[in-house]
Amino acid sequence: MRENTNEQYGLTQAQRRIWFMEIMNPGTSITMLSATYQITGEINIQLLEQAAAEIVKTYDVFRIRISGDLQNPTQWFEEPENVQARISRLEIGTTEQFYAWVKEVSEKPASVFDEHLYQFTIIHFANGQVWLNLTVNHIIADGLSVNALLHAVMEKYLELRKGISSSYQAPSYLDYISAEREYEQSQRYQKGKEYWLTKYNTLPETTGIKSYPPFSIGSESNKLAITLDGSRYERILAFSEQYQVSLYTLFLSAMYALLYKLTDSTDVPVGTVFANRTSKKEKETIGMFVSTVATRIRLNPDGHVLSLIQTVSKENTADLRYQKYPYNQLIQDLREQHGRNDLSGLFRTSLEYLPLKIVEYEEIKVRLEAHFARHEMDDLLLRFDHMLNEGHVILHASYRTGLFETAEIDRIMEQYVTVLDQFLQTPELPVREISLLSDEERHRILNVF
Structure with a gap:
């Protein structure tokens, strides 16, 4: 046009x-x-x-x-x-x-x-x-x-x-501007609205790891990173292949389990981003497309790890179908539906998964590196950079410094890895029995202290 x-x-x-x-x-x-x-x-x-x-x-x-x-x-x-x-x-x-x-x-x-x-x-x-x-x-x-x-x-x-x-x-x-106008007048838009209003017919009581008055914490942030490599990385790939589950679903499921253990809540939505490019033309278009999606499951503590992963996978498939419905419009809809003018969001923790690889242009090799802007909208963002050519995953944790100390985030990352390890080792383990203590920590507490 x-x-x-x-x-x-x-x-x-x-x-x-x-x-x-x-x-x-x-x-x-x-x-x-x-x-x-x-x-x-x-x-x-x-x-x-x-x-x-x-x-x-x-x-x-x-x-x-x-x-x-x-x-x-x-x-x-x-x-x-x-x-x-x-x-x-x-x-x-x-x-x-x-x-x-x-x-x-x-x-x-x-x-x-x-x-x-x-x-x-x-x-x-x-x-x-x-x-x-x-x-x-x-x-x-x-x-x-x-x-x-x-x-x-x-x-x-x-x-x-x-x-x-x-x-x-x-x-x-x-x-795309024109196509979005058409979408907003379509049945797809109405079906998306119905889907998300049904999913949030009740509002979650817990939206993040810590509670605080809205807008009282600034956006200043810091970032930590650890690498999942070696035998752990091999186990991640083997688990994904054995149970036919994507790494994104695996990492998101482990995050739900971690939030359950940290908050004692079975209902903590997690923010994710979807590409929001639903046609070949849109996939070839440069611009701002990505949609924010408030993924939500009702975690069953007595269910085993594989059951949790299956639930997350099923919900993710449904969310993907309705990813185009705008998150900011959903918040306005929910304010009206629930009479909550103070509702500012549905989640405070987010997850991103990015598969990256070294690209070869004849004799030239290129590696992409994203940089940190020191500001974050969410309390905590976990980003997984899957370095496909290099055989590891880099876990980045971006967090608001007005809310978390570095030592807290360092420990949360360790706890996340501990949860993930239990997923890989004992997929039949009930979620309730997942421990946040690594074998090393447990040994130190029982035998050293």
Whole structure:
């Protein structure tokens, strides 16, 4: 669809969530995404810069501008001829200096109303190595889009290096704006509303590990990470294959069990994100699509681990079918249904699972690394980066520093791994009998103390 550049368009539901994040946390970096392609192999910097410039011309999200105010935001598309690609070069000595730079960039306060909502940076190290960073406002791109854009730059780079001239008419984000308007008038929208209102016909009493007055805790956050590798990683893969369960379902099930043990509640919803791309065209479109989903099960403490996993898998399949219904609209619906104007959310803990791999572009190898912006909407986010080529999973825990101490999160991560180990070792174990004490801790308590 050819847009009228003088026309103002409403934000999509996914974009409105980012806009709401900014309302709640002004003057922070909470709406920013930053990721780097760590490139191994000889790179022509001039061609790489040219490739990035071509990609900026190809996708219209780089022309999106946000107007209005925090009460009534709209978006419009800049004329292509008025857009100059934002690509800079950074000469740097070491990786330590790079991480100091990217920390500063990722944590720089930003606004959805900024004139420039993205920046490509080509990092040239003293040893000749070249990396490519993209920092972008979440309101014009999600994590999947960031990876796709970096990948597109590398593909274009190879074409330029070979002297290949090709033109690609990328799908427009404007088409998605139009498609969402149609969806909101459809029966699918009504069925989604019915599904989620039925699922939350009662509200959960517990939404997170700790309780506190709404909006009393800031978004300032920190992050810890541990690696699940070696024999534990092999057991995870073997369990997944034996019981035909995805790693996402396995990790989410273990999180439900952990929350049950920490809160003594059998009903603690967990936030997840789905791609929200339901057609081939949408999967090829760059932009902000991802949907927030409040997954919910009623955990049976007397049921065994495999039963819990099966329940989570079944609920996940149903949630996936209705993922498009907007979470922010659901909150408004539930306020009306339950007469709860103070309802601000359904969960305070979230989980993400990201399968990642080293990509080879002929003799060039590329590894994606996402960077931390030091702000978090949830109390606790567990993100699992599955490094497919490298044989391990990196578990990241992002947490609000106004709510948790580092030692608390360190212990929660240890407890999560302990729960996961029991899943793998004794799948017939009743959930009630799961222990948060590792064998090492139990030995220390019984025999040392």
